Amino acid sequence: MEQILQDKVIVVSGGTKGVGRGIVLESARQGAKVVIGGRDQAAADRILEQVCAAGGEGSFVRTDLYKAEDCAKLFDETIARYGKVDGFVNYAGLLPAATLLDSTPELFDNTFSVNIRAAFFCTQSAVRYMQKNGGGSIVMFGSPHAWCGEKDRPVYACSKGALLTLSEHVAHHYAVDQIRCNFVTMGWVPTEGELALRATQGMDNSALHDFAKDFLPMGRMQEIEDHVPGVIYLLSDYASQVTGANLRVTGGFYIS
Numbered sequence: 001m002e003q004i005l006q007d008k009v010i011v012v013s014g015g016t017k018g019v020g021r022g023i024v025l026e027s028a029r030q031g032a033k034v035v036i037g038g039r040d041q042a043a044a045d046r047i048l049e050q051v052c053a054a055g056g057e058g059s060f061v062r063t064d065l066y067k068a069e070d071c072a073k074l075f076d077e078t079i080a081r082y083g084k085v086d087g088f089v090n091y092a093g094l095l096p097a098a099t100l101l102d103s104t105p106e107l108f109d110n111t112f113s114v115n116i117r118a119a120f121f122c123t124q125s126a127v128r129y130m131q132k133n134g135g136g137s138i139v140m141f142g143s144p145h146a147w148c149g150e151k152d153r154p155v156y157a158c159s160k161g162a163l164l165t166l167s168e169h170v171a172h173h174y175a176v177d178q179i180r181c182n183f184v185t186m187g188w189v190p191t192e193g194e195l196a197l198r199a200t201q202g203m204d205n206s207a208l209h210d211f212a213k214d215f216l217p218m219g220r221m222q223e224i225e226d227h228v229p230g231v232i233y234l235l236s237d238y239a240s241q242v243t244g245a246n247l248r249v250t251g252g253f254y255i256s
């Protein structure tokens with residue numbers, strides 16, 4: 001059967017958890033060499049065991065996205081190990097809940113450090129290497145919050161708005177280098193991060209699904225599997241003329 005990412009090298013920031021993990025596993029199944037960025041070595045080891053057991057190849061680069069030098073290291077080590085970068089998925093992110101009136105400078109700085117500063121400098125490294133390689137595909141993980149945001153997520157919303165701008169900037173200015181950049185608007189998924197946040201609000205997995213079922217237009221939360229195929233497509237040559245797109249995988253969920 002055709003493997004649509006055969007011989008590509010794909011870097012996933014936040015590849016240790018949630019949809020990031022799903023993208024790592026499916027990219028490897030589709031023939032890519034995968035590089036997992038994150039801090040959780042144990043989680044990465046478990047994922048790489050599955051990758052190897054299925055005959056794939058990949059590695060982990062310990063990356064603390066609070067540090068700009070780690071953004072560069074993620075790509076420098078990828079080049080040292082595999083010689084090129086074809087795809088970068090910017091999945092890592094923080095989703096703190098606090099209203100405009102309750103947000104502290106520390107919460108603002110931490111969120112912007114990971115969600116936009118690190119995304120910016122990872123993208124800078126990715127673009128530099130992709131230019132040398134004759135092109136590549138970047139996928140930014142966004143949110144419906146990018147357009148306005150719920151009342152308790154203004155810092156998060158602003159960071160995703162900035163990420164949307166970065167995505168459009170790269171799509172517009174680097175198309176000439178055959179570098180594509182697309183934005184995935186991720187709806188609502190019970191990832192480790194989302195479950196941890198909801199636990200602080202007294203909501204367990206089952207209560208979260210019940211709440212979301214009533215709230216979301218299509219009657220259910222998205223799962224990891226709802227997001228993976230679209231990203232694999234955007235990383236593949238089937239999408240070689242697709243750039244500047246906003247792929248909404250939200251089940252009709254808008255925030256206004």
Ligand SMILES: NC(=O)c1ccc[n+]([C@@H]2O[C@H](COP(=O)([O-])OP(=O)(O)OC[C@H]3O[C@@H](n4cnc5c(N)ncnc54)[C@H](OP(=O)(O)O)[C@@H]3O)[C@@H](O)[C@H]2O)c1
Pocket residue numbers: 013014015016017018019020037038039040041043063064065066090091092093094095114141142143144186187188189190191192193194
């Ligand atoms: N869950 C949702 O409903 C939802 C909705 C819309 C958008 N999103 C987007 O999805 C992404 C993941 O969010 P999530 O809350 O769902 O979390 P998640 O799946 O639990 O994953 C968070 C990932 O970010 C990485 N990360 C966080 N801080 C980091 C740091 N300082 N350095 C390196 N890696 C770091 C984590 O890696 P380590 O643990 O290995 O450090 C982890 O892999 C974010 O971009 C978020 O905006 C999520």
